[in-house]
Amino acid sequence: MSERENILGRIREALQVSAPLPGAHGETSAHTHTESPASHAREWLPSVGASVEEQFALFAKNAADLKADFQLLASRDELPVALKKMAAAEKWSRVASHEGELSNFACKALGLPVLLTDKGYDVQAMEKCDVGITECDALVAQTGGVAVTSRSAGGRALSVLPPHHVVVASREQLVADLPAAFALLQQKYAPDFPSMISFITGPSRTGDIERILVLGAHGPKQLTIFCI
Amino acid sequence: MSTFVSDFKTRATEKAGDLRHRSVIRTALRSYEIVRDKRKAAFQSWESARQAAAETKWEAINHLDKHLVALTSKLEARGTKVHWASTGAQAREIIAQILRDKKARSIIKSKAMTSEEIHLNHALEKEGFTVVESDLGEFIVQLRHEPPYHIVFPSMHLTRGEIKDLFQKELGDAPSDSPEELTMVARRVMRQKYLTADVGFTGGNFAIAETGMISITENEGNARLTAALPKTMVTLMGIEKVLPRFSDLALFLPMLATAGAGQPMTCYNTMYSGPRQPGECDGPEEWHVILLDNRRTELLADAEQRDSLHCIRCGACLNVCPIFRNVGGHTYGTTYSGPVGAVITPHLRGLQDWKHLSNASSLCGACTEACPVKIDLHHHLLQNRRNASASEPAFFERLAYQIFGLVANEPVFWSLAKKLGWLTQPLQRAVKGSALDPAKAWTKTRDLPPQPRESFKDWWRNRK
Ligand code: SF4
Numbered sequence: 143m144s145e146r147e148n149i150l151g152r153i154r155e156a157l158q159v160s161a162p163l164p165g166a167h168g169e170t171s172a173h174t175h176t177e178s179p180a181s182h183a184r185e186w187l188p189s190v191g192a193s194v195e196e197q198f199a200l201f202a203k204n205a206a207d208l209k210a211d212f213q214l215l216a217s218r219d220e221l222p223v224a225l226k227k228m229a230a231a232e233k234w235s236r237v238a239s240h241e242g243e244l245s246n247f248a249c250k251a252l253g254l255p256v257l258l259t260d261k262g263y264d265v266q267a268m269e270k271c272d273v274g275i276t277e278c279d280a281l282v283a284q285t286g287g288v289a290v291t292s293r294s295a296g297g298r299a300l301s302v303l304p305p306h307h308v309v310v311a312s313r314e315q316l317v318a319d320l321p322a323a324f325a326l327l328q329q330k331y332a333p334d335f336p337s338m339i340s341f342i343t344g345p346s347r348t349g350d351i352e353r354i355l356v357l358g359a360h361g362p363k364q365l366t367i368f369c370i
Numbered sequence: 371m372s373t374f375v376s377d378f379k380t381r382a383t384e385k386a387g388d389l390r391h392r393s394v395i396r397t398a399l400r401s402y403e404i405v406r407d408k409r410k411a412a413f414q415s416w417e418s419a420r421q422a423a424a425e426t427k428w429e430a431i432n433h434l435d436k437h438l439v440a441l442t443s444k445l446e447a448r449g450t451k452v453h454w455a456s457t458g459a460q461a462r463e464i465i466a467q468i469l470r471d472k473k474a475r476s477i478i479k480s481k482a483m484t485s486e487e488i489h490l491n492h493a494l495e496k497e498g499f500t501v502v503e504s505d506l507g508e509f510i511v512q513l514r515h516e517p518p519y520h521i522v523f524p525s526m527h528l529t530r531g532e533i534k535d536l537f538q539k540e541l542g543d544a545p546s547d548s549p550e551e552l553t554m555v556a557r558r559v560m561r562q563k564y565l566t567a568d569v570g571f572t573g574g575n576f577a578i579a580e581t582g583m584i585s586i587t588e589n590e591g592n593a594r595l596t597a598a599l600p601k602t603m604v605t606l607m608g609i610e611k612v613l614p615r616f617s618d619l620a621l622f623l624p625m626l627a628t629a630g631a632g633q634p635m636t637c638y639n640t641m642y643s644g645p646r647q648p649g650e651c652d653g654p655e656e657w658h659v660i661l662l663d664n665r666r667t668e669l670l671a672d673a674e675q676r677d678s679l680h681c682i683r684c685g686a687c688l689n690v691c692p693i694f695r696n697v698g699g700h701t702y703g704t705t706y707s708g709p710v711g712a713v714i715t716p717h718l719r720g721l722q723d724w725k726h727l728s729n730a731s732s733l734c735g736a737c738t739e740a741c742p743v744k745i746d747l748h749h750h751l752l753q754n755r756r757n758a759s760a761s762e763p764a765f766f767e768r769l770a771y772q773i774f775g776l777v778a779n780e781p782v783f784w785s786l787a788k789k790l791g792w793l794t795q796p797l798q799r800a801v802k803g804s805a806l807d808p809a810k811a812w813t814k815t816r817d818l819p820p821q822p823r824e825s826f827k828d829w830w831r832n833r834k
Contacts, residue, residue: 145454146442149609149663153435156671161432164424164677164744178614179425183621186419188412188634204634240651259651265565265599285624285635297652298598302591302638320620328581328616335581337448337644337653338597341623343635346591350507350525351533351549353398359506359553360560361591361638 183321190284190318197283197318204286208344209357211366212286218370221310222251228366229254229273232306238263238271240296244310244370248275259296265303274304274362278311279339280326281369284319287343288367289327293336301342307362311369374703375726381701382730391527391698398526399689405632406686412634423625424744427680430579430612434670437579437612438661444582445659448644453660458488461662465490465571465604466497468658472602474499474568478560480586480593481505482573483521483683484606484662487705501571502563504592506556513540519699521706522630522685527698560592570596570654574607575626575682581616582643584659587626589637597642603654605642609661610670610679622682629742630684669717675750678713680743687737687747693730702727709737713750716758725758791821 191197198214205212215221228234229252238257239245249256257267268274276295278288288309295301317323327339346361357363385391410416430437442452455461469477477499485491491501491512503512507524511517513536518524525533530547537544537555545551572593576585584605586593597603613622619641627633646653669679688694688708699707704715704724712727728751737747759767777783795818801807803814812818824832 145456145460148456149454149661149667150435150438152663152667153438153609153670156667157432157435159671159673161428161673161676164428165421178618179422179429180615180618180621183419183422183617186413186415186422187621187624189414207634262651269561269565287635292647292650292653297650299595299652302594302598320624321617324617324620332581335583335641335643337647337650338640338642339583340594340638340640341635342638343633344637346589347637348506348553348590349631350505350510350523351528351530351552352394353401353523353526354530354549356550356553358557359590359592360504360557360564360595 184319187319187321188284194316197316201281201283201286201316204283205344205367206286208286208365210286210344211364213366213368215368215370218247221248221368221370224368225251225308228308232272234272236271237273237275238268238296238300238304239275240277240300242277242294242296244312245275245277245296248308248310248368259300265299268299268303271304273306273308274300274302275308275310276301278309278315279330280323281311281316281367282320282323282341283316285341285343287341289323289339289341291327291331291336291340292338293331298338301340302346302361305358305362306364306366307342307345309365309367311367313369316369372723374723377703378701378726378730381703382697385698385701386696392696394527394529395695395698398523399695402632402689406628407632409628409632409634413628416628419621419625420742420744423621423742424677424680426613426618426621427682427743428677430614431610431670431676431679433614434609434612437614438609440579441577441582441612442661444579445584445644448582448647450582450644450657450659453658454663455660456663458662458664461488461606461660461664462490462493464658464660465606466494466499468602468604469494469497469499469569472568472656474602476500476563476567477502477569477571478563478567478596478600479503479508479571480573480588480596481508481524482571482606483518483705484573484608485571486517487664488606488662490606502560502567504560504563504596505588505590506553506592509556509560510536513537517700517705520685520688521683521708522688527700564595564599567600569602569604570598570600571604571606572596574605574611574659576613576619576622577607577611578616578619578641579612579614581641583616583641584643585619585623585639585641587623587636587639589631589633591638594638594640597640597654598652601655603645603657604660605658606660606662608666609663610666610681625742626682626684629686629740665718669714672717674753675713675717677743677745678710678717678747678750680745681710681714682743683710684742686740686742690736690740692732692734692736697730702730709747709751710745713745713747713754716754721754721758722762725754728752728754728758788821788825792823795821 345365348359510525534547574584645657694708716724
């Protein structure tokens with residue numbers, strides 16, 4: 143018998159005796175949920191406000207708490223200006239990015255040499271880039287974070303290898319809360335999910351030395367989210 | 371006395387009296403409590419969320435076979451190789467075989483308590499592989515050749531000064547003792563390792579049966595890089611990590627972050643559903659997932675304590691435990707310490723050897739209250755005490771209780787014992803805590819309260 147069958151066999155044998163339900167004080171009657179216990183999560187998670195304005199305000203506040211830089215731009219034309227200012231201040235010379243309507247627009251505005259990941263790339267070259275510019279799947283008001291996937295954001299490494307991660311998003315990508323973000327991803331991709339889905343909530347951090355917050359542990363030290 | 375008990379007692383006595391240790395731990399955990407309480411308060415209903423999380427894990431664990439079958443068939447459909455290991459030795463061999471097949475030399479690891487559980491690093495190093503821990507805290511304790519102090523905060527027992535000295539000695543690079551600069555030293559060391567490692571190794575926090583995904587929670591980005599750059603990826607995970615649905619993560623991810631570290635969300639929560647897929651530009655060519663039993667099925671067979679498999683390893687019960695805070699993580703001598711370690715270790719490693727951990731508790735219930743998935747931790751500790759004494763009653767303990775029963779049930783004996791107490795207690799004071807003191811175990815570090823001159827019975831009889 144294979145180990146798989148051994149383990150499954152032991153599990154099935156163990157489960158012949160039923161366990162008390164949580165909070166049921168020893169009761170073990172059959173558990174018949176018609177819906178998942180977590181399906182009301184929205185009612186328990188932190189509240190997000192009803193209007194889109196409130197949700198943008200919440201996103202901005204959460205992003206600031208996380209030490210991410212969130213810039214809600216009034217129009218598309220403001221993006222090149224904001225990006226160029228940033229590039230000059232941080233002396234960017236090399237950019238890594240991927241094909242996409244917004245990411246192409248951002249890269250073109252910068253006019254710097256761009257490493258595109260779409261058709262494969264050299265990791266050592268990406269490591270030398272000053273910034274990784276990606277699109278995303280959603281901005282989550284509830285957490286101040288973004289959801290990216292290997293398909294929407296130029297693969298797995300682009301959003302973590304360069305020291306500065308810049309996300310370019312559009313306003314319609316804002317979702318209220320985590321349940322909405324998961325529903326969106328499922329709707330958009332199931333059953334053919336990208337091999338990586340990542341919720342990025344603030345720049346990389348650690349507290350492993352005396353629990354003191356340090357940004358840029360292994361991933362980006364800076365996270366900027368432009369929303370147009 | 372088995373060496374496990376005596377080792378525990380020696381270490382506990384030493385640590386409990388170590389004021390430096392105490393102040394380091396207190397400082398680290400004080401800030402934890404403040405931010406955690408703030409994040410909990412941000413929930414509209416933390417209590418309802420806990421109940422739902424408990425029910426979700428109940429559903430997952432009580433249909434574990436079904437969920438594991440669904441999980442593996444989804445994973446395999448997208449090219450992931452799934453392996454099953456009944457024991458730690460099997461898991462180690464599976465992993466070593468993958469490394470040999472790939473002719474790998476160097477392995478970059480992100481944090482995984484399961485690998486501590488099966489002592490993976492040691493086994494791989496013995497075979498000549500180079501293993502580097504990439505999580506900062508794990509990297510620090512690896513340099514010190516010691517196990518993680520805490521399941522979430524591996525290096526919380528060290529001060530910045532100690533870490534600076536360590537980096538200076540082991541890496542020859544420690545510009546100052548600022549946490550910022552020390553973190554950057556580790557970042558520099560690790561960067562090239564990601565780019566050149568042959569294999570990336572990770573653990574898993576949740577496995578989603580519905581979609582065939584493994585979700586990894588981390589703050590540093592080291593797991594993201596580990597799962598992005600090396601050509602082969604290996605993931606080791608306990609079989610109990612399953613959740614039924616993708617959408618369950620919308621509840622579990624913020625709860626894990628809140629209970630574990632007082633964060634709204636951990637920085638990176640990443641779901642992997644396969645190796646690099648057609649049309650994708652990076653990611654490993656091969657992904658091996660090892661599902662580990664290692665006596666979890668024995669815990670499953672104990673219906674009374676089955677819910678301890680609901681544990682999401684957030685560490686909250688350790689953080690609030692008065693015993694953990696005084697004796698520290700290494701004293702336990704186990705992979706999983708604190709209340710949850712005291713509950714599960716006797717199942718995973720033998721009741722008689724580890725039953726003493728059930729006594730390392732004041733039964734205050736702080737752990738149960740802190741647990742985001744509502745595991746009845748302190749009652750399980752009590753049940754372990756009961757099971758241990760039922761399976762192998764200690765002769766002297768039984769004798770002591772029999773004598774006590776006899777004395778307490780006979781009024782003549784009882785009043786005699788009382789008088790004896792009045793006579794002998796002043797003498798006891800003279801030898802307090804020394805080898806001559808029969809109450810030494812108690813009086814070495816405490817005072818024996820004086821027996822009142824008048825007993826309740828006398829008072830009742832004499833009252834007007
Ligand atoms: S037992 Fe509960 S509180 Fe303790 S680590 Fe597990 S989930 Fe967290």
